[in-house]
Amino acid sequence: MWQATLDGRALRFVLAGINNQNFIMRDEETGTWWQQVTGEAIRGPLRGKRLTHVPHDEITFARWRREFPGGRVLRPATDTAWIAFSRDWETETARYPVKIAASLDSVLGPREVVAGIDLEGRSRAYPVETVRRQTPLHDQLGGLPVVLVLAADGSLRGFDRRIDGRALEFFARRDSADVVLVDGATGSEWDFTGRATAGSLAGKRLTPVYLQQDYWFNWKTYHPATTVYRR
Amino acid sequence: MLAVAALVALASFLVVAVPVYLIMPFRAQPDWAVTLGYSLERAAPVVTLLAALVVIGLVGRGWRSGRWGWVRRGAALVMVILSGATAWLARQNRFEWMFAPLANPAFARPAEADWVKGDEFVLAVTVNGESVAYPRRQVAYHHLVQDRVGGVAIVATY
Numbered sequence: 457m458w459q460a461t462l463d464g465r466a467l468r469f470v471l472a473g474i475n476n477q478n479f480i481m482r483d484e485e486t487g488t489w490w491q492q493v494t495g496e497a498i499r500g501p502l503r504g505k506r507l508t509h510v511p512h513d514e515i516t517f518a519r520w521r522r523e524f525p526g527g528r529v530l531r532p533a534t535d536t537a538w539i540a541f542s543r544d545w546e547t548e549t550a551r552y553p554v555k556i557a558a559s560l561d562s563v564l565g566p567r568e569v570v571a572g573i574d575l576e577g578r579s580r581a582y583p584v585e586t587v588r589r590q591t592p593l594h595d596q597l598g599g600l601p602v603v604l605v606l607a608a609d610g611s612l613r614g615f616d617r618r619i620d621g622r623a624l625e626f627f628a629r630r631d632s633a634d635v636v637l638v639d640g641a642t643g644s645e646w647d648f649t650g651r652a653t654a655g656s657l658a659g660k661r662l663t664p665v666y667l668q669q670d671y672w673f674n675w676k677t678y679h680p681a682t683t684v685y686r687r
Numbered sequence: 688m689l690a691v692a693a694l695v696a697l698a699s700f701l702v703v704a705v706p707v708y709l710i711m712p713f714r715a716q717p718d719w720a721v722t723l724g725y726s727l728e729r730a731a732p733v734v735t736l737l738a739a740l741v742v743i744g745l746v747g748r749g750w751r752s753g754r755w756g757w758v759r760r761g762a763a764l765v766m767v768i769l770s771g772a773t774a775w776l777a778r779q780n781r782f783e784w785m786f787a788p789l790a791n792p793a794f795a796r797p798a799e800a801d802w803v804k805g806d807e808f809v810l811a812v813t814v815n816g817e818s819v820a821y822p823r824r825q826v827a828y829h830h831l832v833q834d835r836v837g838g839v840a841i842v843a844t845y
Contacts, residue, residue: 457812460833460840469842471782471830473710475721479782479830480710481844489725492830492844499725510841512812518805520820521797527818528794529809530832532802532825537787541828609806 458495458507476677493670493678511666515611523649563684566673571604571612572682573597573665579679581672586685587612592626592637595685602665607635607648612669615650615662689759689766692745696766699738699773702731707781731777739770789829794819814839821845 460467465485472482472489479492488500495507513520520527532538564570570581578598584606587593591606594617601623604614617624626637626646635648644655650662668675676682706724709716716724746763749755755763797820803809809820815837826832826845833842 457810457841457843460842466840469831469833470780470788471786472780473724473782474712475710475716477712479844481831481842487729489721499721500729510812510814510836510839512810512843514808514810514823516805517800517803517807517809517820517822520809520811520818521805524811524813524818524820525797527797527811527820529797529800529803530789530819530821530825530834531793531795532822533787533789533829535787538828541824610808 457510457512459510460507462502462505462507478674478678491678493668493674509666511664513613514667514669515613516609519607519609519611519648563686564672566671568672569669570672570675570684571614571667571669572675572679573602573614573667574679575600575665579675579682580685581675581679581682582667582685583672584612584669586687590687592628593685594625600665603637603662604667605635605637605648611648612667613648613650614665614667616665617662619657619660619662688745688749689755689763692742692749692763692766695738695741695745696770696773699735699742699770702727702734702738703773703776706731732774735770735774735777739767739774742766742770786828786830789825789832792832792834810843810845812836812841812843814841 460469467483467485469481469483469490471479473480475491475498480489480498481492482489486501488497488502490496490507491498495509497503497505564583569584571584571587572579572581576598580595580597582593582595582604587604587606591604593604595602595604601617602614603617603626604612606612617626622641624639624641626639629636629638637646638644639646639657642656644652644657646652646662650664652658652660706728709720709724746767749763750760803822808823810823810826811818811820817837819834819836821832821843823845826843831842831844833840835841
């Protein structure tokens with residue numbers, strides 16, 4: 457997701473193409489081509505400029521509804537092309553071949569889903585299957601201690617696990633209906649929004665870390681120097 | 688004259704056809720292909736229009752010269768149609784044929800959103816306290832949706 461304003465100027469975008477299986481959009485004001493996954497202008501008058509990233513959360517509708525009862529939901533289109541668009545689009549696209557110009561690290565399958573973190577020049581891919589096995593998954597990315605949490609409904613979030621400068625370690629309570637994390641230092645309980653709901657740290661909030669969920673081939677193409685979390 | 692018109696019509700067609708070939712899903716795109724595709728697409732609306740006018744002009748002269756038989760006239764018509772179609776194609780967005788844009792995004796309250804199941808994924812954006820859910824399947828189709836969340840103009844992409 458990107459801010460649609462650049463240097464104070466509003467831009468209107470249209471779909472313009474595809475570049476190694478990630479789409480390109482064009483702004484109607486200048487005709488510049490922008491790469492969807494990086495927000496970078498790749499050709500045209502604004503080449504080299506970058507749109508401001510707006511983090512988004514990929515979670516289930518039921519969870520979003522609980523957390524944001526006052527929010528709004530995008531209505532679907534009504535044209536026949538949309539209606540014909542398969543409900544199984546994910547499995548359909550998974551069958552398409554992967555053809556890109558970059559060479560892939562063979563450590564992961566091209567369509568393996570990863571959660572990518574890209575911060576301060578460092579990028580790392582966390583295979584979602586690995587997160588599933590280890591949740592809550594702890595890591596240190598440069599100077600940033602992170603925790604990745606996968607809920608039973610498949611919602612995935614990442615957090616900076618520092619509170620007041622101290623990096624916490626978490627355990628998941630196995631007996632709870634939804635995610636409840638307990639930190640080893642104080643025994644406080646934390647929910648999936650990163651808020652402490654009980655214990656001495658109650659009321660504190662973990663800072664979210666944006667996770668980009670993507671196919672490995674796409675993450676690698678646009679983050680060529682990425683590392684892969686392995687355990 | 689007919690030969691020149693044919694060359695102009697063909698060159699004009701290539702200006703449109705080459706980017707279609709280069710910028711295509713499930714092909715690998717090296718950098719030069721993106722550059723060439725961009726440059727040709729950018730030039731195409733003007734170049735193809737000029738080419739169509741040139742073709743029409745050349746064909747018009749040949750037609751009125753009285754020296755053209757039916758075969759030549761037939762070929763000339765084909766060239767006029769081809770260059771006209773090319774000039775029209777240069778102004779179309781073929782990607783929007785495949786994935787229609789959402790012209791006027793409309794929204795519903797969560798309780799009204801009966802087209803989304805609870806276990807379906809949404810892309811949720813929260814800015815300045817306002818939260819909007821874009822069901823993933825819908826954004827996967829449109830590829831981009833422009834909106835204003837918490838006072839900030841955004842383009843939701845997937």
